[in-house]
Amino acid sequence: MxxxxxxxxxxxxxxxxxxxxxxxxxxxxxxxxxxxxxxxxxxxxxxxxxxxxxxxxxxxxxxxxxxxxxxxxxxxxxxxxxxxMGMVFQNPDNQFVGATVQDDVAFALENNGIPFIEMVERVHDSLAQVKMEKFLDSEPHHLSGGQKQRVAIAGALALKPxxxxxxxxxxxxxxQGREEVLTTVQRLRQETxxxxxxxxxxxxxxxxxxxxxxxxxxxxxxxxxxxxxxxxxxxLIELGLDLPFALKLSKLMRANGIDLKDEHMSVQGLVNDVWTSNFNK
The missing domain is CATH 3.40.50.300 (P-loop containing nucleotide triphosphate hydrolases)
Structure with missing residues (x-):
């Protein structure tokens, strides 16, 4: 590595x-x-x-x-x-500088002196990567939260970081917006x-x-x-952190006598365990 x-x-x-x-x-x-x-x-x-x-x-x-x-x-x-290095911050509205989605994604490319023809190609490619190519001429501030962050990710990806x-x-x-963004990042990581x-x-x-x-x-x-x-x-709780919902629910269910094989990090893993342990006998 x-x-x-x-x-x-x-x-x-x-x-x-x-x-x-x-x-x-x-x-x-x-x-x-x-x-x-x-x-x-x-x-x-x-x-x-x-x-x-x-x-x-x-x-x-x-x-x-x-x-x-x-x-x-x-x-x-x-x-x-x-x-x-591409950066995506907490509030996407603070990152937008262009009047349209494509203007915003192109902004950093213009600042880096990317030739126009290549810039157009990169803008279209990066928006396609985050499934926002249909919003080229949309105003960023009229998008949903998840769409805004996907445009912010496209702006970062256009620089090919x-x-x-x-x-x-x-x-x-x-x-919903959180799931959109995380699914996008997972897919991009696998593909690129x-x-x-x-x-x-x-x-x-x-x-x-x-x-x-x-x-x-x-x-x-x-x-x-x-x-x-x-x-x-x-x-972790003593440090001011929390535990994943599925793990907390697993602990609570076991403490109340529900038969589980394990404590689970994911909701899907918990659902599968509940099903096989209690309803599929």
């Missing part, structure tokens, strides 16, 4: 002139490999947003280094490296080998990841597969 992004002993402290007068991150080290989906979770103030800013060069570490595609991120190579960073990208969406970094409060989103990093007060508290992380149960 090829390392595509890494933090090595990274620390960052906000200065007294800034709003947060505290050590946001201390001694953070981890690696992300090509094609992985990594979810970063933690309570408010754990350092998630600061980590996102460090990974895309909005901030530079005061100690340690951030390496992207084999290079140490610095002011000299910042723009070249950023061209390989190696890495997609989603910073609470589904937190403002209703369940895209590396995904998802900073999220949504545990159902975190379950889709290959690995989860749990941040707590500026440190990496734990990392592992979703099964390894959520098996910690009450330990």
């Amino acid at each position: 090829n390392e595509i992004l890494s933090l090595h002993d990274v620390s960052y402290t906000y200065s007294p002139q800034e709003t947060e007068m505290r050590k946001a991150l201390e001694g953070i080290s981890f690696s992300v490999y090509d094609g992985e989906w990594i979810a970063i979770v933690g309570h408010n103030g754990s350092g998630k947003s600061t980590m996102a800013k460090l990974m895309n060069g909005l901030l530079f570490p005061q100690n340690g280094e951030v390496r992207v595609l084999g290079e140490t991120l610095n002011e000299e190579n910042l723009w070249a490296i950023r061209s390989q 190696r890495i997609l960073i989603m910073d609470e990208a589904t937190s403002m969406l209703d369940p 080998h895209l590396t995904v970094l998802s900073i999220t409060h949504d545990l159902e989103e975190a379950l889709l990841a290959d690995r989860i990093l749990v941040l707590n007060d500026g440190h990496i508290y734990a990392q592992g597969t979703p099964d390894e992380i959520f098996s910690r149960g009450e330990e």
